[in-house]
Amino acid sequence: MKDQDAKTLSNTQRAVRDLRQMILSGELAAGTDHLESELAETLGMSRTPIREAALMLESKGLLEMRPRKGVRILPVSSDDMREIYDILTELESLAAQRAAEASYSEDELAVLAGSIAKMDQAIEAEDLEAWAEADELFHQELVRLGGNKRVEAIVAMMSDQVSRARATTLFIRPLPVKSNEDHRVVFQAISEGQPDIARERHREHRLQAMAMLCGILEKHRLNSL
Amino acid sequence: MKDQDAKTLSNTQRAVRDLRQMILSGELAAGTDHLESELAETLGMSRTPIREAALMLESKGLLEMRPRKGVRILPVSSDDMREIYDILTELESLAAQRAAEASYSEDELAVLAGSIAKMDQAIEAEDLEAWAEADELFHQELVRLGGNKRVEAIVAMMSDQVSRARATTLFIRPLPVKSNEDHRVVFQAISEGQPDIARERHREHRLQAMAMLCGILEKHRLNSL
DNA sequence: GCATTTATTTGCGTATACATTAAAGAATGC
DNA sequence: GCATTCTTTAATGTATACGCAAATAAATGC
Numbered sequence: 001m002k003d004q005d006a007k008t009l010s011n012t013q014r015a016v017r018d019l020r021q022m023i024l025s026g027e028l029a030a031g032t033d034h035l036e037s038e039l040a041e042t043l044g045m046s047r048t049p050i051r052e053a054a055l056m057l058e059s060k061g062l063l064e065m066r067p068r069k070g071v072r073i074l075p076v077s078s079d080d081m082r083e084i085y086d087i088l089t090e091l092e093s094l095a096a097q098r099a100a101e102a103s104y105s106e107d108e109l110a111v112l113a114g115s116i117a118k119m120d121q122a123i124e125a126e127d128l129e130a131w132a133e134a135d136e137l138f139h140q141e142l143v144r145l146g147g148n149k150r151v152e153a154i155v156a157m158m159s160d161q162v163s164r165a166r167a168t169t170l171f172i173r174p175l176p177v178k179s180n181e182d183h184r185v186v187f188q189a190i191s192e193g194q195p196d197i198a199r200e201r202h203r204e205h206r207l208q209a210m211a212m213l214c215g216i217l218e219k220h221r222l223n224s225l
Numbered sequence: 226m227k228d229q230d231a232k233t234l235s236n237t238q239r240a241v242r243d244l245r246q247m248i249l250s251g252e253l254a255a256g257t258d259h260l261e262s263e264l265a266e267t268l269g270m271s272r273t274p275i276r277e278a279a280l281m282l283e284s285k286g287l288l289e290m291r292p293r294k295g296v297r298i299l300p301v302s303s304d305d306m307r308e309i310y311d312i313l314t315e316l317e318s319l320a321a322q323r324a325a326e327a328s329y330s331e332d333e334l335a336v337l338a339g340s341i342a343k344m345d346q347a348i349e350a351e352d353l354e355a356w357a358e359a360d361e362l363f364h365q366e367l368v369r370l371g372g373n374k375r376v377e378a379i380v381a382m383m384s385d386q387v388s389r390a391r392a393t394t395l396f397i398r399p400l401p402v403k404s405n406e407d408h409r410v411v412f413q414a415i416s417e418g419q420p421d422i423a424r425e426r427h428r429e430h431r432l433q434a435m436a437m438l439c440g441i442l443e444k445h446r447l448n449s450l
Numbered sequence: 451g452c453a454t455t456t457a458t459t460t461g462c463g464t465a466t467a468c469a470t471t472a473a474a475g476a477a478t479g480c
Numbered sequence: 481g482c483a484t485t486c487t488t489t490a491a492t493g494t495a496t497a498c499g500c501a502a503a504t505a506a507a508t509g510c
Contacts, residue, residue, distance in 0.1 A: 051277070086319060235492095293460085
Protein backbone atom coordinates (compact mmCIF):
# COMPACT_ATOMS: atom_id res chain seq x y z
CA MET A 1 0.00 0.00 0.00
CA LYS A 2 2.82 2.32 0.86
CA ASP A 3 4.41 1.02 -2.32
CA GLN A 4 1.42 2.03 -4.39
CA ASP A 5 1.55 5.29 -2.61
CA ALA A 6 5.08 6.26 -3.36
CA LYS A 7 5.72 4.41 -6.55
CA THR A 8 2.77 4.56 -8.89
CA LEU A 9 0.93 7.63 -7.73
CA SER A 10 2.19 11.13 -8.28
CA ASN A 11 2.12 13.58 -5.42
CA THR A 12 -0.72 15.39 -7.12
CA GLN A 13 -2.76 12.21 -7.24
CA ARG A 14 -1.99 11.45 -3.63
CA ALA A 15 -3.02 14.95 -2.68
CA VAL A 16 -6.32 14.56 -4.52
CA ARG A 17 -7.00 11.28 -2.79
CA ASP A 18 -5.94 12.42 0.67
CA LEU A 19 -7.63 15.81 0.56
CA ARG A 20 -10.83 14.23 -0.68
CA GLN A 21 -10.71 11.72 2.13
CA MET A 22 -10.05 14.44 4.67
CA ILE A 23 -13.00 16.44 3.38
CA LEU A 24 -15.41 13.50 3.29
CA SER A 25 -14.41 12.40 6.77
CA GLY A 26 -14.78 15.88 8.16
CA GLU A 27 -11.15 16.16 9.15
CA LEU A 28 -11.22 19.25 7.01
CA ALA A 29 -14.48 20.69 8.22
CA ALA A 30 -17.04 22.35 5.98
CA GLY A 31 -16.67 26.09 5.87
CA THR A 32 -13.10 26.15 7.09
CA ASP A 33 -10.21 27.83 5.27
CA HIS A 34 -6.79 26.39 4.70
CA LEU A 35 -3.71 27.96 3.24
CA GLU A 36 -2.00 26.15 0.43
CA SER A 37 1.20 26.14 2.42
CA GLU A 38 -0.48 24.56 5.45
CA LEU A 39 -1.94 21.77 3.37
CA ALA A 40 1.42 21.33 1.72
CA GLU A 41 3.12 20.88 5.05
CA THR A 42 0.39 18.57 6.31
CA LEU A 43 0.74 16.26 3.33
CA GLY A 44 4.48 16.62 3.20
CA MET A 45 4.89 18.06 -0.25
CA SER A 46 5.35 21.43 -1.92
CA ARG A 47 2.61 23.82 -2.92
CA THR A 48 2.67 22.82 -6.57
CA PRO A 49 0.92 19.42 -6.29
CA ILE A 50 -1.38 20.87 -3.63
CA ARG A 51 -2.50 23.59 -5.99
CA GLU A 52 -3.06 21.09 -8.77
CA ALA A 53 -5.07 18.84 -6.50
CA ALA A 54 -7.10 21.77 -5.19
CA LEU A 55 -7.91 22.81 -8.73
CA MET A 56 -9.29 19.36 -9.45
CA LEU A 57 -11.28 19.18 -6.25
CA GLU A 58 -12.62 22.62 -7.00
CA SER A 59 -14.06 21.45 -10.29
CA LYS A 60 -15.59 18.52 -8.45
CA GLY A 61 -17.37 20.98 -6.19
CA LEU A 62 -15.69 20.02 -2.94
CA LEU A 63 -13.81 23.22 -2.31
CA GLU A 64 -13.22 26.70 -3.58
CA MET A 65 -9.96 28.54 -4.06
CA ARG A 66 -10.22 32.12 -2.95
CA PRO A 67 -7.18 34.29 -3.53
CA ARG A 68 -5.53 35.25 -0.24
CA LYS A 69 -8.20 33.56 1.85
CA GLY A 70 -7.01 30.07 1.26
CA VAL A 71 -8.81 26.96 0.17
CA ARG A 72 -12.34 26.89 1.55
CA ILE A 73 -14.04 23.57 2.14
CA LEU A 74 -17.51 24.04 0.72
CA PRO A 75 -20.45 23.52 3.03
CA VAL A 76 -23.62 21.97 1.64
CA SER A 77 -26.85 23.76 2.36
CA SER A 78 -30.27 22.17 2.15
CA ASP A 79 -30.75 24.08 -1.09
CA ASP A 80 -27.60 22.42 -2.39
CA MET A 81 -29.01 19.09 -1.31
CA ARG A 82 -32.11 19.74 -3.37
CA GLU A 83 -30.05 20.60 -6.42
CA ILE A 84 -27.95 17.50 -6.03
CA TYR A 85 -30.81 15.12 -5.33
CA ASP A 86 -32.70 16.47 -8.31
CA ILE A 87 -29.76 15.53 -10.48
CA LEU A 88 -29.27 12.16 -8.84
CA THR A 89 -32.94 11.41 -9.31
CA GLU A 90 -32.82 12.06 -13.04
CA LEU A 91 -29.53 10.40 -13.81
CA GLU A 92 -29.98 7.33 -11.65
CA SER A 93 -33.46 6.77 -13.05
CA LEU A 94 -31.97 6.91 -16.50
CA ALA A 95 -29.35 4.40 -15.42
CA ALA A 96 -32.03 2.09 -14.02
CA GLN A 97 -33.90 2.27 -17.32
CA ARG A 98 -30.78 1.57 -19.35
CA ALA A 99 -29.77 -1.26 -17.05
CA ALA A 100 -33.19 -2.86 -17.55
CA GLU A 101 -32.83 -2.46 -21.32
CA ALA A 102 -29.48 -4.21 -21.30
CA SER A 103 -30.91 -7.58 -20.21
CA TYR A 104 -28.01 -8.48 -17.96
CA SER A 105 -27.45 -12.04 -16.89
CA GLU A 106 -27.89 -13.14 -13.30
CA ASP A 107 -24.11 -13.18 -13.01
CA GLU A 108 -23.79 -9.62 -14.16
CA LEU A 109 -26.38 -8.55 -11.62
CA ALA A 110 -24.64 -10.37 -8.79
CA VAL A 111 -23.05 -7.28 -7.28
CA LEU A 112 -26.34 -5.43 -7.29
CA ALA A 113 -28.12 -8.39 -5.70
CA GLY A 114 -25.31 -8.67 -3.19
CA SER A 115 -25.66 -5.07 -2.14
CA ILE A 116 -29.34 -5.63 -1.43
CA ALA A 117 -28.56 -8.70 0.64
CA LYS A 118 -26.02 -6.71 2.60
CA MET A 119 -28.55 -3.99 3.28
CA ASP A 120 -31.00 -6.55 4.58
CA GLN A 121 -28.42 -8.04 6.90
CA ALA A 122 -27.38 -4.59 8.08
CA ILE A 123 -30.95 -3.70 8.94
CA GLU A 124 -31.45 -6.86 10.91
CA ALA A 125 -28.24 -6.18 12.78
CA GLU A 126 -29.25 -2.51 13.04
CA ASP A 127 -25.81 -1.62 11.77
CA LEU A 128 -26.37 1.72 10.11
CA GLU A 129 -22.80 2.19 8.94
CA ALA A 130 -22.90 -1.13 7.14
CA TRP A 131 -26.27 -0.27 5.66
CA ALA A 132 -25.00 3.07 4.35
CA GLU A 133 -22.01 1.39 2.77
CA ALA A 134 -24.18 -1.20 1.04
CA ASP A 135 -26.63 1.48 -0.05
CA GLU A 136 -23.83 3.42 -1.65
CA LEU A 137 -22.66 0.26 -3.39
CA PHE A 138 -26.17 -0.31 -4.74
CA HIS A 139 -26.42 3.14 -6.23
CA GLN A 140 -22.91 3.02 -7.59
CA GLU A 141 -23.41 -0.37 -9.19
CA LEU A 142 -26.78 0.63 -10.58
CA VAL A 143 -25.20 3.55 -12.33
CA ARG A 144 -22.36 1.40 -13.58
CA LEU A 145 -24.86 -1.03 -15.09
CA GLY A 146 -26.51 1.92 -16.78
CA GLY A 147 -23.48 1.94 -19.03
CA ASN A 148 -22.93 5.68 -19.30
CA LYS A 149 -19.47 6.68 -18.07
CA ARG A 150 -20.34 10.33 -17.87
CA VAL A 151 -23.40 9.64 -15.76
CA GLU A 152 -21.18 7.53 -13.55
CA ALA A 153 -18.74 10.40 -13.11
CA ILE A 154 -21.42 12.99 -12.42
CA VAL A 155 -23.21 10.80 -9.92
CA ALA A 156 -19.95 10.06 -8.13
CA MET A 157 -19.24 13.78 -7.97
CA MET A 158 -22.66 14.62 -6.57
CA SER A 159 -22.45 11.77 -4.09
CA ASP A 160 -19.18 13.13 -2.79
CA GLN A 161 -20.75 16.50 -2.27
CA VAL A 162 -23.53 15.19 -0.04
CA SER A 163 -21.45 12.59 1.73
CA ARG A 164 -21.03 14.65 4.89
CA ALA A 165 -24.74 15.35 5.06
CA ARG A 166 -25.50 11.67 4.64
CA ALA A 167 -23.18 10.79 7.49
CA THR A 168 -24.94 13.30 9.70
CA THR A 169 -28.50 12.27 8.90
CA LEU A 170 -27.75 8.58 9.10
CA PHE A 171 -28.38 8.42 12.82
CA ILE A 172 -31.37 10.72 12.78
CA ARG A 173 -33.37 9.22 9.96
CA PRO A 174 -35.85 6.37 10.44
CA LEU A 175 -34.58 2.85 9.92
CA PRO A 176 -34.42 2.44 6.14
CA VAL A 177 -36.82 -0.44 5.80
CA LYS A 178 -38.86 1.17 3.06
CA SER A 179 -35.67 1.97 1.21
CA ASN A 180 -34.77 -1.68 1.02
CA GLU A 181 -38.13 -2.57 -0.41
CA ASP A 182 -37.64 0.06 -3.07
CA HIS A 183 -34.29 -1.37 -4.03
CA ARG A 184 -35.75 -4.79 -4.37
CA VAL A 185 -38.49 -3.55 -6.67
CA VAL A 186 -36.00 -1.73 -8.85
CA PHE A 187 -33.77 -4.76 -8.97
CA GLN A 188 -36.63 -6.96 -10.04
CA ALA A 189 -37.61 -4.60 -12.84
CA ILE A 190 -34.03 -4.60 -14.07
CA SER A 191 -33.61 -8.35 -13.96
CA GLU A 192 -36.96 -8.84 -15.71
CA GLY A 193 -36.09 -6.31 -18.37
CA GLN A 194 -38.77 -3.71 -17.67
CA PRO A 195 -37.15 -0.35 -18.37
CA ASP A 196 -40.13 1.90 -17.74
CA ILE A 197 -40.91 0.32 -14.41
CA ALA A 198 -37.28 0.36 -13.31
CA ARG A 199 -37.05 4.01 -14.22
CA GLU A 200 -40.26 5.03 -12.54
CA ARG A 201 -39.75 3.03 -9.38
CA HIS A 202 -36.27 4.30 -8.90
CA ARG A 203 -37.43 7.83 -9.51
CA GLU A 204 -40.05 7.51 -6.80
CA HIS A 205 -37.48 6.00 -4.49
CA ARG A 206 -35.18 8.95 -4.96
CA LEU A 207 -37.91 11.54 -4.63
CA GLN A 208 -38.97 10.07 -1.32
CA ALA A 209 -35.40 9.86 -0.09
CA MET A 210 -34.87 13.51 -0.93
CA ALA A 211 -38.07 14.60 0.78
CA MET A 212 -37.10 12.71 3.89
CA LEU A 213 -33.53 14.00 4.00
CA CYS A 214 -34.43 17.62 3.36
CA GLY A 215 -37.21 17.31 5.90
CA ILE A 216 -34.78 16.12 8.53
CA LEU A 217 -32.28 18.81 7.72
CA GLU A 218 -34.81 21.57 7.99
CA LYS A 219 -36.42 20.16 11.09
CA HIS A 220 -33.07 20.05 12.81
CA ARG A 221 -32.01 23.38 11.36
CA LEU A 222 -29.01 21.78 9.74
CA ASN A 223 -28.62 24.38 7.09
CA SER A 224 -25.05 23.78 6.12
CA LEU A 225 -22.91 20.72 6.57
CA MET B 226 -10.69 44.24 -23.65
CA LYS B 227 -6.96 43.89 -23.59
CA ASP B 228 -7.19 45.59 -20.23
CA GLN B 229 -9.56 42.97 -18.94
CA ASP B 230 -7.18 40.46 -20.35
CA ALA B 231 -4.07 41.59 -18.62
CA LYS B 232 -5.41 43.23 -15.53
CA THR B 233 -8.28 41.28 -14.05
CA LEU B 234 -7.66 37.80 -15.38
CA SER B 235 -4.84 35.60 -14.22
CA ASN B 236 -2.75 33.80 -16.81
CA THR B 237 -4.36 30.55 -15.77
CA GLN B 238 -7.81 31.96 -16.44
CA ARG B 239 -6.71 33.33 -19.78
CA ALA B 240 -5.23 29.97 -20.65
CA VAL B 241 -8.50 28.23 -19.79
CA ARG B 242 -10.46 30.66 -21.89
CA ASP B 243 -8.10 30.62 -24.84
CA LEU B 244 -7.47 26.90 -24.90
CA ARG B 245 -11.19 26.22 -24.68
CA GLN B 246 -11.81 28.58 -27.54
CA MET B 247 -9.07 26.97 -29.60
CA ILE B 248 -10.55 23.55 -28.96
CA LEU B 249 -14.13 24.52 -29.74
CA SER B 250 -13.08 26.30 -32.91
CA GLY B 251 -11.01 23.37 -34.06
CA GLU B 252 -7.78 25.33 -34.06
CA LEU B 253 -6.61 22.58 -31.74
CA ALA B 254 -8.00 19.62 -33.65
CA ALA B 255 -9.61 16.62 -32.02
CA GLY B 256 -7.19 13.79 -31.52
CA THR B 257 -4.06 15.90 -31.75
CA ASP B 258 -1.35 16.04 -29.11
CA HIS B 259 0.36 19.14 -27.82
CA LEU B 260 3.28 19.50 -25.48
CA GLU B 261 2.81 21.70 -22.48
CA SER B 262 5.82 23.71 -23.53
CA GLU B 263 4.38 24.30 -27.03
CA LEU B 264 1.10 25.56 -25.62
CA ALA B 265 3.01 27.71 -23.18
CA GLU B 266 4.95 29.32 -25.98
CA THR B 267 1.83 29.77 -28.11
CA LEU B 268 0.01 31.58 -25.34
CA GLY B 269 3.09 33.45 -24.20
CA MET B 270 3.33 32.21 -20.66
CA SER B 271 5.18 29.59 -18.66
CA ARG B 272 4.19 25.97 -18.22
CA THR B 273 2.68 26.50 -14.79
CA PRO B 274 -0.54 28.27 -15.80
CA ILE B 275 -0.82 26.00 -18.83
CA ARG B 276 -0.73 22.94 -16.63
CA GLU B 277 -3.32 24.41 -14.31
CA ALA B 278 -5.58 25.29 -17.21
CA ALA B 279 -5.14 21.85 -18.74
CA LEU B 280 -6.09 20.25 -15.45
CA MET B 281 -9.34 22.20 -15.42
CA LEU B 282 -10.14 21.46 -19.02
CA GLU B 283 -9.39 17.83 -18.37
CA SER B 284 -12.03 17.67 -15.68
CA LYS B 285 -14.42 19.33 -18.10
CA GLY B 286 -13.82 16.50 -20.52
CA LEU B 287 -12.21 18.54 -23.28
CA LEU B 288 -8.75 17.05 -23.13
CA GLU B 289 -6.62 14.46 -21.47
CA MET B 290 -3.15 14.82 -20.01
CA ARG B 291 -0.98 11.87 -20.87
CA PRO B 292 2.49 11.87 -19.39
CA ARG B 293 5.15 12.30 -22.07
CA LYS B 294 2.62 12.23 -24.88
CA GLY B 295 1.38 15.70 -24.33
CA VAL B 296 -2.07 17.12 -23.92
CA ARG B 297 -4.52 15.27 -26.16
CA ILE B 298 -7.58 17.03 -27.46
CA LEU B 299 -10.35 14.53 -26.94
CA PRO B 300 -12.35 13.44 -29.96
CA VAL B 301 -16.05 12.76 -29.56
CA SER B 302 -17.34 9.49 -30.96
CA SER B 303 -20.96 8.80 -31.80
CA ASP B 304 -21.06 6.70 -28.62
CA ASP B 305 -19.92 9.74 -26.69
CA MET B 306 -22.66 11.73 -28.39
CA ARG B 307 -25.22 9.24 -27.15
CA GLU B 308 -23.92 9.47 -23.61
CA ILE B 309 -23.98 13.23 -23.70
CA TYR B 310 -27.39 13.57 -25.31
CA ASP B 311 -28.84 11.12 -22.82
CA ILE B 312 -27.67 13.40 -20.05
CA LEU B 313 -28.81 16.56 -21.78
CA THR B 314 -32.22 15.01 -22.34
CA GLU B 315 -32.72 14.22 -18.67
CA LEU B 316 -31.32 17.41 -17.22
CA GLU B 317 -32.88 19.83 -19.68
CA SER B 318 -36.25 18.16 -19.27
CA LEU B 319 -35.92 18.61 -15.55
CA ALA B 320 -35.06 22.25 -16.13
CA ALA B 321 -38.11 22.70 -18.35
CA GLN B 322 -40.30 21.20 -15.66
CA ARG B 323 -38.83 23.40 -12.96
CA ALA B 324 -39.08 26.47 -15.14
CA ALA B 325 -42.77 25.75 -15.67
CA GLU B 326 -43.25 25.31 -11.93
CA ALA B 327 -41.67 28.67 -11.22
CA SER B 328 -44.43 30.68 -12.90
CA TYR B 329 -42.14 33.26 -14.41
CA SER B 330 -43.46 36.58 -15.59
CA GLU B 331 -43.49 37.51 -19.25
CA ASP B 332 -40.54 39.75 -18.57
CA GLU B 333 -38.53 36.97 -17.08
CA LEU B 334 -39.26 34.81 -20.10
CA ALA B 335 -38.22 37.53 -22.53
CA VAL B 336 -34.83 36.09 -23.32
CA LEU B 337 -36.30 32.66 -24.01
CA ALA B 338 -38.98 34.17 -26.24
CA GLY B 339 -36.32 36.26 -27.95
CA SER B 340 -34.23 33.21 -28.74
CA ILE B 341 -37.22 31.60 -30.44
CA ALA B 342 -37.86 34.71 -32.48
CA LYS B 343 -34.22 34.73 -33.54
CA MET B 344 -34.44 31.13 -34.63
CA ASP B 345 -37.49 31.89 -36.74
CA GLN B 346 -35.75 34.79 -38.42
CA ALA B 347 -32.66 32.69 -38.99
CA ILE B 348 -34.67 29.96 -40.68
CA GLU B 349 -36.37 32.41 -42.96
CA ALA B 350 -33.01 33.88 -43.88
CA GLU B 351 -31.61 30.34 -44.08
CA ASP B 352 -28.76 31.51 -41.89
CA LEU B 353 -27.70 28.32 -40.17
CA GLU B 354 -24.98 29.90 -38.08
CA ALA B 355 -27.43 32.39 -36.64
CA TRP B 356 -29.91 29.61 -36.02
CA ALA B 357 -27.35 27.54 -34.16
CA GLU B 358 -26.41 30.48 -32.00
CA ALA B 359 -30.03 31.19 -31.11
CA ASP B 360 -30.67 27.51 -30.48
CA GLU B 361 -27.80 27.42 -28.04
CA LEU B 362 -29.16 30.50 -26.33
CA PHE B 363 -32.56 28.83 -25.99
CA HIS B 364 -31.15 25.76 -24.33
CA GLN B 365 -28.85 27.77 -22.12
CA GLU B 366 -31.60 30.09 -20.99
CA LEU B 367 -34.00 27.22 -20.44
CA VAL B 368 -31.54 25.60 -18.11
CA ARG B 369 -30.92 28.89 -16.34
CA LEU B 370 -34.64 29.28 -15.75
CA GLY B 371 -34.65 25.79 -14.28
CA GLY B 372 -32.87 27.34 -11.33
CA ASN B 373 -30.35 24.61 -10.62
CA LYS B 374 -26.77 25.88 -10.83
CA ARG B 375 -25.29 22.44 -10.95
CA VAL B 376 -27.52 21.42 -13.82
CA GLU B 377 -26.43 24.59 -15.56
CA ALA B 378 -22.77 23.71 -15.10
CA ILE B 379 -23.18 20.11 -16.24
CA VAL B 380 -25.19 21.08 -19.30
CA ALA B 381 -22.61 23.72 -20.24
CA MET B 382 -19.88 21.12 -19.89
CA MET B 383 -21.68 18.59 -22.05
CA SER B 384 -22.51 21.23 -24.62
CA ASP B 385 -18.85 22.12 -24.91
CA GLN B 386 -17.99 18.53 -25.54
CA VAL B 387 -20.33 18.17 -28.50
CA SER B 388 -19.76 21.62 -29.91
CA ARG B 389 -17.42 20.46 -32.65
CA ALA B 390 -19.85 17.78 -33.71
CA ARG B 391 -22.68 20.31 -33.82
CA ALA B 392 -20.65 22.60 -36.03
CA THR B 393 -19.99 19.72 -38.40
CA THR B 394 -23.53 18.43 -38.66
CA LEU B 395 -25.04 21.88 -38.95
CA PHE B 396 -24.68 21.96 -42.71
CA ILE B 397 -25.67 18.36 -43.27
CA ARG B 398 -28.81 18.18 -41.19
CA PRO B 399 -32.25 19.10 -42.53
CA LEU B 400 -33.47 22.64 -42.01
CA PRO B 401 -34.52 22.74 -38.35
CA VAL B 402 -38.16 23.67 -38.90
CA LYS B 403 -39.51 20.95 -36.65
CA SER B 404 -37.05 21.98 -33.98
CA ASN B 405 -38.51 25.46 -33.87
CA GLU B 406 -42.02 24.12 -33.44
CA ASP B 407 -40.78 22.03 -30.51
CA HIS B 408 -39.26 25.05 -28.86
CA ARG B 409 -42.47 26.96 -29.18
CA VAL B 410 -44.47 24.17 -27.58
CA VAL B 411 -42.05 23.94 -24.68
CA PHE B 412 -42.10 27.69 -24.25
CA GLN B 413 -45.87 27.73 -24.14
CA ALA B 414 -45.99 25.01 -21.50
CA ILE B 415 -43.53 26.97 -19.39
CA SER B 416 -45.34 30.27 -19.69
CA GLU B 417 -48.67 28.59 -18.92
CA GLY B 418 -47.21 26.78 -15.93
CA GLN B 419 -47.61 23.20 -17.08
CA PRO B 420 -44.59 21.35 -15.71
CA ASP B 421 -45.44 17.86 -16.90
CA ILE B 422 -46.10 18.97 -20.43
CA ALA B 423 -42.98 21.13 -20.55
CA ARG B 424 -40.93 18.22 -19.31
CA GLU B 425 -42.39 15.67 -21.67
CA ARG B 426 -42.32 17.86 -24.75
CA HIS B 427 -38.78 18.89 -24.19
CA ARG B 428 -37.80 15.30 -23.62
CA GLU B 429 -39.30 14.28 -26.94
CA HIS B 430 -37.59 17.19 -28.62
CA ARG B 431 -34.21 16.09 -27.32
CA LEU B 432 -34.74 12.43 -28.13
CA GLN B 433 -35.56 13.30 -31.72
CA ALA B 434 -32.60 15.64 -31.99
CA MET B 435 -30.30 12.91 -30.73
CA ALA B 436 -31.71 10.33 -33.12
CA MET B 437 -31.23 12.70 -36.01
CA LEU B 438 -27.71 13.72 -35.09
CA CYS B 439 -26.48 10.21 -34.41
CA GLY B 440 -28.16 9.06 -37.59
CA ILE B 441 -26.28 11.65 -39.58
CA LEU B 442 -22.99 10.87 -37.93
CA GLU B 443 -23.28 7.17 -38.63
CA LYS B 444 -24.54 7.66 -42.13
CA HIS B 445 -21.56 9.83 -42.93
CA ARG B 446 -19.21 7.60 -40.98
CA LEU B 447 -18.23 10.51 -38.80
CA ASN B 448 -17.12 8.41 -35.90
CA SER B 449 -14.94 10.86 -34.11
CA LEU B 450 -14.94 14.61 -34.24
C1' DG C 451 20.13 -8.57 -40.28
C1' DC C 452 17.79 -8.93 -35.84
C1' DA C 453 17.40 -8.78 -31.05
C1' DT C 454 19.02 -6.90 -26.92
C1' DT C 455 21.29 -3.83 -24.30
C1' DT C 456 23.15 0.68 -23.46
C1' DA C 457 23.26 5.85 -24.21
C1' DT C 458 20.87 9.89 -24.97
C1' DT C 459 17.33 12.77 -25.24
C1' DT C 460 13.33 14.95 -23.69
C1' DG C 461 9.02 15.99 -21.36
C1' DC C 462 7.00 15.83 -17.05
C1' DG C 463 6.45 16.25 -11.94
C1' DT C 464 7.81 18.89 -8.35
C1' DA C 465 10.47 22.11 -5.57
C1' DT C 466 11.74 26.65 -5.13
C1' DA C 467 12.23 31.61 -5.85
C1' DC C 468 10.17 35.86 -6.45
C1' DA C 469 7.14 39.73 -7.82
C1' DT C 470 2.60 41.27 -7.00
C1' DT C 471 -0.99 42.83 -4.41
C1' DA C 472 -4.61 42.34 -1.08
C1' DA C 473 -5.22 42.57 3.66
C1' DA C 474 -3.87 43.67 8.24
C1' DG C 475 -1.68 46.80 11.31
C1' DA C 476 0.52 51.19 12.56
C1' DA C 477 0.73 55.89 12.45
C1' DT C 478 -1.04 60.29 11.61
C1' DG C 479 -4.37 64.08 11.53
C1' DC C 480 -8.53 65.85 13.12
C1' DG D 481 -11.76 58.33 19.63
C1' DC D 482 -12.41 57.82 14.69
C1' DA D 483 -11.26 58.05 10.05
C1' DT D 484 -7.54 58.01 6.75
C1' DT D 485 -3.28 57.18 4.92
C1' DC D 486 0.98 54.80 5.02
C1' DT D 487 3.68 50.44 6.19
C1' DT D 488 4.24 46.03 6.65
C1' DT D 489 3.09 41.45 6.14
C1' DA D 490 2.00 37.45 3.87
C1' DA D 491 -0.39 34.45 0.40
C1' DT D 492 -0.87 33.94 -4.11
C1' DG D 493 0.29 33.55 -9.23
C1' DT D 494 3.90 32.56 -12.10
C1' DA D 495 8.56 31.67 -13.71
C1' DT D 496 12.31 28.77 -13.39
C1' DA D 497 15.35 24.92 -12.19
C1' DC D 498 16.17 20.25 -11.97
C1' DG D 499 15.88 15.14 -11.22
C1' DC D 500 13.70 11.22 -13.01
C1' DA D 501 11.74 8.12 -15.94
C1' DA D 502 10.10 7.04 -20.47
C1' DA D 503 10.86 7.03 -25.18
C1' DT D 504 14.06 7.07 -28.77
C1' DA D 505 18.46 6.30 -30.87
C1' DA D 506 22.83 4.00 -30.96
C1' DA D 507 25.66 0.26 -30.21
C1' DT D 508 26.73 -4.28 -29.31
C1' DG D 509 26.36 -9.34 -29.59
C1' DC D 510 24.75 -13.10 -32.04
